[in-house]
Each structure stands twice: as C-alpha cells, then as structure tokens.
Amino acid sequence: MLATNWDKGQNGKANNTAYSAGVLSAESKNFNFGTISMKDGNVSHRFEVVNNGKETIQILKAYTSCMCTTAFIKDASGNNYGPIGMPGHGGAPWADEVNILPGETAIIEAIFDPAAHGPAGVGYAQRTIYLETNSSKSPRLDLSFTATVSN
Numbered sequence: 001m002l003a004t005n006w007d008k009g010q011n012g013k014a015n016n017t018a019y020s021a022g023v024l025s026a027e028s029k030n031f032n033f034g035t036i037s038m039k040d041g042n043v044s045h046r047f048e049v050v051n052n053g054k055e056t057i058q059i060l061k062a063y064t065s066c067m068c069t070t071a072f073i074k075d076a077s078g079n080n081y082g083p084i085g086m087p088g089h090g091g092a093p094w095a096d097e098v099n100i101l102p103g104e105t106a107i108i109e110a111i112f113d114p115a116a117h118g119p120a121g122v123g124y125a126q127r128t129i130y131l132e133t134n135s136s137k138s139p140r141l142d143l144s145f146t147a148t149v150s151n
Contacts, residue, residue, distance in 0.1 A: 019136040022053030022102060026143060031110075033147035038115040038122070047108040047143045051100040053135070059098040059106075061132040063087050068116030069127045076104040084129070114149045122149050 031045045051057045062081075064071055067089040072082035081098055100106050110129055114121070128144045 018134065020053065020055045020057050020134045021137065022051045022055045022057035022100070022133075022135050024049055024057050024059075024100065024131070024133050024135055024138045024141050025052055026050070026141065029141070029143055031145040033112070033145060035148045035150055036114050037150050039151070041115070042111055042113050043147070044109055044111045045145055047110065047129075048105050049100070049108060049131070049141065049143075050105045051102055053137070054102050056102065057100045057138075058134045059100070059131050060134055061130075062098075063130050064110075065128040065130070066116075068113045068121075068125075069129070070111045071129045072109045072111075073098050074107040074109070075100065076106065108143055110143065110145055112145065112147060114147065119151070122151060124148055 026047055026049045028047065033043050033045070036043055059073065062071065062073065062084045064084060064086045067086045070082070071084040072080060073084070074080050075098055098106065108129060112127060124146065126144060126146045128142050131141045133139055133141065
C-alpha cells in the first residue's frame with residue numbers, strides 16, 4: 001500500500017505526495033558567522049543538501065525561524081526558489097515542491113539581516129531554516145546559524 005501525505009498544501013489544496021525513501025542530509029547543518037556588525041549589513045551562508053537515497057525527494061515546505069532571516073533554494077538544474085521567510089511576517093513559507101533526484105544536491109542560501117531587530121538586537125542570535133520533505137526517513141531537515149551581533 002502506498003503511503004501519502006494528505007495535509008493541506010499551498011493555497012489550502014490537499015497535498016497527495018507519496019512518501020519517498022530518499023534521504024535528505026547536509027554535511028554541515030550549523031554555521032557560525034562569529035561577530036558581525038549591524039552597520040555592515042546582511043551576511044549570507046550557503047548550505048549544501050544532498051539526496052543520499054534511491055528515490056526523488058520533494059521539499060514541500062520551507063520557512064525560517066525569524067523575520068530577520070530569508071532563504072533561497074537552488075536546485076541541481078539551476079532553478080531558484082524563494083525568497084522564503086518566516087510565516088506570518090511577510091515571508092513565503094512554501095518552496096513549490098522542489099525536487100531533488102537521487103545523488104543530486106541543492107543549495108540553501110541563508111541571508112541574515114543583523115539590523116532587523118534594531119538597537120535591541122545586539123548579542124547572540126541563533127536562527128534556523130526548516131525544510132519539510134516527503135521523505136519517510138528525513139521528513140524535516142533543520143539548517144541553523146549563529147552570530148554575535150554588535151552595533
């Protein structure tokens with residue numbers, strides 16, 4: 001029997017995506033920007049994710065933990081998806097069902113705006129990009145970064 005995801009997808013439509021035996025992973029799931037200054041503007045980091053399984057994986061939903069963080073996904077064919085942001089704060093939480101074939105990689109670019117929280121936003125910050133997939137083995141992959149924000 002084929003198992004499927006029957007949750008509500010984009011625009012409230014039913015999502016009837018078959019579960020995959022693919023495995024989405026990242027060699028590095030955490031990155032440290034070190035100390036960064038608000039006045040120097042946005043910083044970015046690229047995470048590489050790979051499908052180590054034998055079936056195609058779909059990224060069904062992607063979102064960030066904070067409005068100060070946006071992300072973009074670039075698949076192996078060079079297609080770009082995004083910007084992806086925090087749900088409810090002007091950011092788009094969907095990734096348009098990005099397909100990652102077995103053995104292929106995708107790039108997740110995280111962009112952090114250290115000035116987004118104003119003068120009160122100095123100090124340690126940890127943010128996350130969440131990728132929800134149709135994989136039965138890796139249904140969600142979290143990619144995080146930290147920074148110490150200074151004036």
